Amino acid sequence: MTQYLIRRTLWSITMLIAVTALVFVIFFLLPGAAGNAGSGKYPPVAVRIAGKQPSPATIEAIIDRLGLDRPVHEQFFSYLGNAAQGDLGYSYQTEEPVTQAVLRRLPPTIGLALGASVLWLLIGCTIGVISALKRRTVWDRASMIGALAGVSMPVFWIGLMAVFFFDSRLQIYDTGSYVPFTSNPLQWLSVMWLPWIVLALTYAAIYSRMVRGNMLEVGGEDYIRTARAKGLTERSVIRHQLRSALTPVVTMYGLDLGLLLGGAIITENIFNIPGIGSYTVTAIAQQNLPVILGTTVIASFFIIFSNLIVDVFYAILDPRVTYS
Amino acid sequence: MGEPILEVKDLKVHFPTPDGVVKAVDGLTFTVHRGETFGIVGESGSGKSVTCLTALGLIKRESAQISGEVLFEGHDLLKLSNEDLRPIRGKGLSMIFQDPFACLHPFYRVGDQIIEAIQCHDSCDKNEAKNRTIGLLDAVGIPQPDDRIRDYPHQFSGGMRQRAMIAMALAHNPSLLIADEPTTALDVTVQAQILELIDHIKQEFNIGVILITHDLGVVADVAQSVMVMYAGRAVEYGSRDEVFSGPLHPYTWGLLESIPNIDRKGGRLVPIEGAPPSLIRVPTGCAFNPRCPHRFDPCDKDRPELLDRGGGHPEACHLRIEDKKRLWNEREAGRVEVAS
Numbered sequence: 037m038t039q040y041l042i043r044r045t046l047w048s049i050t051m052l053i054a055v056t057a058l059v060f061v062i063f064f065l066l067p068g069a070a071g072n073a074g075s076g077k078y079p080p081v082a083v084r085i086a087g088k089q090p091s092p093a094t095i096e097a098i099i100d101r102l103g104l105d106r107p108v109h110e111q112f113f114s115y116l117g118n119a120a121q122g123d124l125g126y127s128y129q130t131e132e133p134v135t136q137a138v139l140r141r142l143p144p145t146i147g148l149a150l151g152a153s154v155l156w157l158l159i160g161c162t163i164g165v166i167s168a169l170k171r172r173t174v175w176d177r178a179s180m181i182g183a184l185a186g187v188s189m190p191v192f193w194i195g196l197m198a199v200f201f202f203d204s205r206l207q208i209y210d211t212g213s214y215v216p217f218t219s220n221p222l223q224w225l226s227v228m229w230l231p232w233i234v235l236a237l238t239y240a241a242i243y244s245r246m247v248r249g250n251m252l253e254v255g256g257e258d259y260i261r262t263a264r265a266k267g268l269t270e271r272s273v274i275r276h277q278l279r280s281a282l283t284p285v286v287t288m289y290g291l292d293l294g295l296l297l298g299g300a301i302i303t304e305n306i307f308n309i310p311g312i313g314s315y316t317v318t319a320i321a322q323q324n325l326p327v328i329l330g331t332t333v334i335a336s337f338f339i340i341f342s343n344l345i346v347d348v349f350y351a352i353l354d355p356r357v358t359y360s
Numbered sequence: 361m362g363e364p365i366l367e368v369k370d371l372k373v374h375f376p377t378p379d380g381v382v383k384a385v386d387g388l389t390f391t392v393h394r395g396e397t398f399g400i401v402g403e404s405g406s407g408k409s410v411t412c413l414t415a416l417g418l419i420k421r422e423s424a425q426i427s428g429e430v431l432f433e434g435h436d437l438l439k440l441s442n443e444d445l446r447p448i449r450g451k452g453l454s455m456i457f458q459d460p461f462a463c464l465h466p467f468y469r470v471g472d473q474i475i476e477a478i479q480c481h482d483s484c485d486k487n488e489a490k491n492r493t494i495g496l497l498d499a500v501g502i503p504q505p506d507d508r509i510r511d512y513p514h515q516f517s518g519g520m521r522q523r524a525m526i527a528m529a530l531a532h533n534p535s536l537l538i539a540d541e542p543t544t545a546l547d548v549t550v551q552a553q554i555l556e557l558i559d560h561i562k563q564e565f566n567i568g569v570i571l572i573t574h575d576l577g578v579v580a581d582v583a584q585s586v587m588v589m590y591a592g593r594a595v596e597y598g599s600r601d602e603v604f605s606g607p608l609h610p611y612t613w614g615l616l617e618s619i620p621n622i623d624r625k626g627g628r629l630v631p632i633e634g635a636p637p638s639l640i641r642v643p644t645g646c647a648f649n650p651r652c653p654h655r656f657d658p659c660d661k662d663r664p665e666l667l668d669r670g671g672g673h674p675e676a677c678h679l680r681i682e683d684k685k686r687l688w689n690e691r692e693a694g695r696v697e698v699a700s
Contacts, residue, residue, distance in 0.1 A: 261418055266454075266531075267448075
């Protein structure tokens with residue numbers, strides 16, 4: 037177990053370095069990249085920061101200050117060295133330390149992702165299980181049509197519709213009035229409920245279809261027939277069925293949550309929640325390399341970490357799985 | 361042979377499908393007695409398993425048209441609701457299945473699954489159930505049962521899983537054990553052990569056993585009565601000795617000729633030509649007639665009923681009894697000739 041965790045951790049660090057390297061390649065080496073002077077005189081990012089009609093001296097000062105004239109590999113390794121000490125550099129735009137900015141924007145994202153995920157787990161599993169048990173009934177057909185609709189509607193559309201309907205029309209929702217949970221929990225709740233629902237809808241649809249499918253598949257397994265043949269009550273038989281049908285949900289949930297913790301980009305932007313996702317979008321628009329790197333590394337970290345957690349959990353849930 | 365414990369009368373199980381009605385079982389009558397192993401033999405899809413699953417109510421009733429009677433301990437099992445069948449399942453009537461690799465829940469310990477089987481009919485505490493489980497596992501020949509009780513199914517071999525299934529089936533001293541191809545998925549050496557175990561249990565507890573198999577060799581070893589099924593109907597039904605020494609149906613002949621036999625050294629196995637019919641479009645007349653080398657005029661028109669035509673036990677073939685005896689003797693002689 038310990039050996040397994042050590043190996044996985046080392047592998048995770050390698051992955052993080054690889055992701056960082058990839059962002060560097062995209063930012064500095066690709067033709068037309070923001071940090072690549074190419075056939076022009078200066079890297080586009082420096083010209084951008086310098087403002088309207090800058091003098092060559094201003095641009096050169098900026099290049100010098102940001103260290104853009106150093107060889108790419110040197111910049112890469114100094115970034116890695118600093119990152120290892122928790123220093124993710126400074127924003128090109130605001131000069132705020134990226135580590136600090138990311139930490140400040142993490143709680144809204146975590147709140148959004150966790151709240152939505154609890155919601156979709158509850159809705160998805162409940163609908164999936166009931167649909168499977170009441171297969172081919174009106175309930176089953178109606179919820180599966182609902183799930184199809186849920187899967188088909190993109191988040192950006194549902195999100196905008198929700199804002200239009202609840203904010204502009206009904207005026208029971210105030211978009212963009214986010215406050216941290218710690219300063220006013222009630223207002224926080226009054227802001228978060230709608231993005232939770234919007235974000236959870238698509239996932240709930242996917243989960244309900246998956247759970248229904250798993251339940252039906254497991255229901256046809258020989259060991260469920262054994263459970264009935266030995267005289268168990270229908271309740272106990274369903275318990276046996278759930279035990280197998282819900283185990284894969286743990287895997288899905290871990291991976292989906294890990295992905296969202298790196299920023300629910302569309303939802304955060306629509307509802308103006310100051311999380312990692314909206315930060316990333318702004319940074320990309322501004323060619324703000326340190327912020328892009330910082331949020332990418334954080335997002336990768338969550339994905340890699342949630343994978344690890346899922347794998348460890350799976351071995352607990354399924355006795356056939358062992359660490360090797 | 362003891363008193364009858366299971367009586368099946370004119371059982372029909374039809375499944376309506378978009379392509380037509382699947383007549384999985386089409387008029388089946390037989391009786392199983394205490395202390396007897398009753399072998400049901402036939403190819404895949406001949407209705408062997410469906411018969412037994414129907415008796416236990418393990419076929420979804422809303423998807424099938426079921427008629428006839430299945431009498432067990434004074435009840436017609438077909439008339440009982442799911443709730444009323446539950447106290448009989450696993451208590452008076454137990455069943456073990458073909459694939460021991462798939463029959464135990466992979467996420468629960470073997471011991472816990474047997475404990476659960478005990479506790480669902482007896483309100484005893486967990487400790488007592490556990491001790492009984494250890495006793496059962498010991499009785500079916502699992503070594504160190506007090507340790508193995510904590511194992512998960514994947515830590516058991518195929519033979520041990522089938523032993524565990526048998527232990528579970530015996531938890532409440534059933535009066536009838538249905539074994540649905542219990543050895544098909546196992547190694548030959550393990551097959552013999554499991555059959556021996558079932559036979560031993562039958563004698564020790566004086567219960568009835570239904571042994572479903574496609575292998576006449578298995579039946580020859582352990583059964584007292586044999587019913588040969590084809591396309592949802594019985595084609596021959598009698599004691600083991602009657603059926604093996606004087607088989608009267610060409611399908612039984614075919615099955616017997618396809619058993620490898622060490623005495624027929626060098627002799628070739630003779631497969632039955634063709635494949636079993638679709639149960640949606642069963643051939644008119646005798647269902648076996650398209651594959652039968654001895655078919656004659658009425659075979660594709662009149663369906664032969666299961667009757668004793670003078671051969672000593674019921675069979676369903678239009679051939680005259682003297683022709684049957686002659687043909688079987690000729691076929692046997694022909695085999696010997698090929699062998700030598």
